[in-house]
Amino acid sequence: MGNTVAVVGGGYGGAALANALDADFDVVLVDPKDAFVHTVAALRGLVDEDWSRRIYFGFDGLLRRGRHVRDRAVAVDEHGVTTARGLRLDADYVVLATGSSYPYPAKQHDDDAAAARDRHAATRAALAGAERVLLLGAGPVGLELAGEITERWPGRRVVLVDPADDVLGGRYLPELRATLREQLSERGVEFVFGSALDAEPPVPFGVRRPFTVHTRAGVRVDADLWFRCYGVSPLSDMLGGALAAARRSDGHVEVDEHLRVPGAPNVFAIGDVTAVPEPKRSKAASEHAAVVAENIAALAAGRKPERVYRPGGEAVLVPLGSTGGASQVPGPDGPVVLGPAETVRHKGGDLLVGRYAELFGSGEPVAG
Template structure:
C-alpha cells in the first residue's frame, strides 16, 4: 500500500515552491501563466502581496473624478487560481522585509516576523508613486477612502495645479478638465515638451494640443519648488507655489505627478556586497536578459516589472510580457530538475533560458474620456480617432480585469458598505 500525505502527495515527491512577491500586474500575470504551464508538475505557487486585494491602477485617475469608480478598482484574490490543485496555490497578505537564499521574512499585522521557503523566487514588487495614481494603502477600505477624499477635494477646488507633465500628469489633467470644464487646470512641466524625450516630438506636441483644447493651461520649462512640508495633501487649501524662475502660481488643490521610486531595502540581507544585485543610483534590481538576478550566486531568483533594471520602458505591457517569459523559464527549469527531485543550483547553469527583448514601445495616454494620443510601434502618432475606435473604454478595461482574475461579476460588493 502506498503512503500518501494528507494532501494526496506521495512522500517521495519533491514539490517545487515558487514564491512570487507582488500581486499587481506582473505578479498576477506570472502566477496565472505558471498555473497553466505547470499543471502537470509538482509545483506550489504562493503570492506574497502587501494589499488585501488587487488594485487596478488603470482606473485610478478616473476614480478621483467619478465617484462610482473607486470601489470597482479593488478586486479580491479569492478565485485567482482556477484550480488550487493538490499542491495548494495561495495568496498571502504581508509585507516583505528580508530576502535570504532560500526563504523570505515578511510582516503581518498579527506577527512582525514570518517565514516562507522557496525553491524559486520572483520579485515583482513594482514601484511607488504618489496617491492617487498608485494607491499605497494596504486595504480596499482605506484606498477607496483616499480616492473619495481626492474626489471631494477636486469638486470643491476652483483651481487645480498639477506638477509634472509625464503620463500621470497629462492623464489627470485630462480627467479633471473633461469632468469639470469650468475649473482652471494648470499643468507645469520642467522640460520644453511634455513627456520624456524618448517619444517623438509629434506625440509630445499632440498631447499638449489635446490638453489645451480642453482648456488646460500648460506651462513648460518651469520647475515648481515644492513646499518643505510633507506632500501636497488634499484639503490644505489655497496656496501660492513658486517656480525656480520666481513665477508665482496660485491654486486651491495641488497634485505632485512626479516621484516614481523603487524600494529594494529587503535585499540587504541576501549578500554582504549588493553591487551585483542592486543599482546604488536607482535601487533597481540588476538582472540578466533572462530576468534572473545578475549575481551568479542566485540563478533561482528573478525580478520582473518596474523593480528590475531591464532597459525597456516601465509600462504594464512590458511587466506582463516579462512575466510570461519568466513563467516559461521556470517551467523549463523545473522540468529539467523534476526527475532528480532535489534542489541543485549547479544544474541550472548550462540550461539555456529565454531572454526578454522588448519590441518598440506602443504608448497610449488617455486625455479625458474622449481624447488621447498614441505612438505606435512603428513611430506613427495618432490622435483622438484612434482612441475612440481602437482603445477600449476604462469601464470596459476594469470589467475585463475582474473577469481575468476570475472574480464574480457582482463581486464588487465584497467590500461591505459599512467597512
C-alpha cells in the same frame, strides 16, 4: 529542486505569473494588500465614484492551488522570504515582482481596499470644490490626470508645471506632444514649462486650501489643490544575501536575458523593479511574467531556461478622459502616433478593466 515558488508582489507581473504557475506549482503570493489594484484605471477612479469600485480585485479569485499571504516582505534572499510578522517562507524559486512606488493618486498607498476607496472619495470631494488645481509634472501621469479632471469638471482650471520645455519631458515624437498639448489647451489647461517650483506648496497635497507658489524663473501660480505627478521609485530595499549585489544604486535590479537575477539561478525579477531598459508599463510586466513562467517550468523539468525577453519598442498611451488622448506605438516603418479614437480603443474605453476582471475571476469584462 522542489516545487514551491514565492512571488513577492501581487501587481501586474506578480499576479499574472502566480496565475500562470498555479496549476503546476505550489505558489505563495506575498503581498500586504487585500486586493489587486488596477493602477491603470486609478485616475479614472479618483474622479468617478462608480469607477472607484471597479479597480479592486480580490486575490481569492486568482489562485486555485496557491495561497495569498497578506503580509509585507521585509527580507528576500535566494532561499525565500521573511515577512513583517516574522513569517519565514522558504521557496525553491523566488520571483521579485515588488514593483515601484509613486505619489498618490496615481498609486494607492492603502493596503485595505475599503480605506483606499474612502481616500479616493475624500480627494474627489476636494477636487469637486476646487477652483484651480496645480499638477507638478507634465509626464504621462500629469497629462492623464489633467484630462480626467477637465472631463469630469469642465471649466476647472488646471495648471501643469514642469522644468522640461515640453510635455513628456520632450520625449517621443513632436506630433504626439503637440496633439496632447492642443487637446488639453482646448480644455483650458495651462502649461508652465522650463522651471521647477522654488519650494513645495505650503499645504499638503490633496488638501483643498488656497496657496501661492513661484517657479525658479519667477512665474507665480495660484491654486487651492495640488498633486505631485512624478517620482517613481523601485521597491527593492528588502533584498539580502546574493540578491543585494544585483541591486543598482537607483534601486532597479539587474537581470539577464532570461529575467534571472545574476548570481542566483533560482531567482527572477519582473516588472518595474527590473533594470530592463524600457518604459515601465503593465503590458511589459505581463510579458515578463510569461517569460519567467516558461523558464521556471524548464528549471523544474531539469532543463536550462530558454525563453528570452527582448524589450519592446518605445511606446506610450495617454488617454485624456474617456474621449481624448494620443499615443505613440511601434509601427512597421517606425513609431506611429495614434489620435483620440484609437487611443480610447486601445486603452481609454474600459481602461483594460475587463482583462483583469477575467484574470481574477470577477465575471464578464466591465464596460467603460
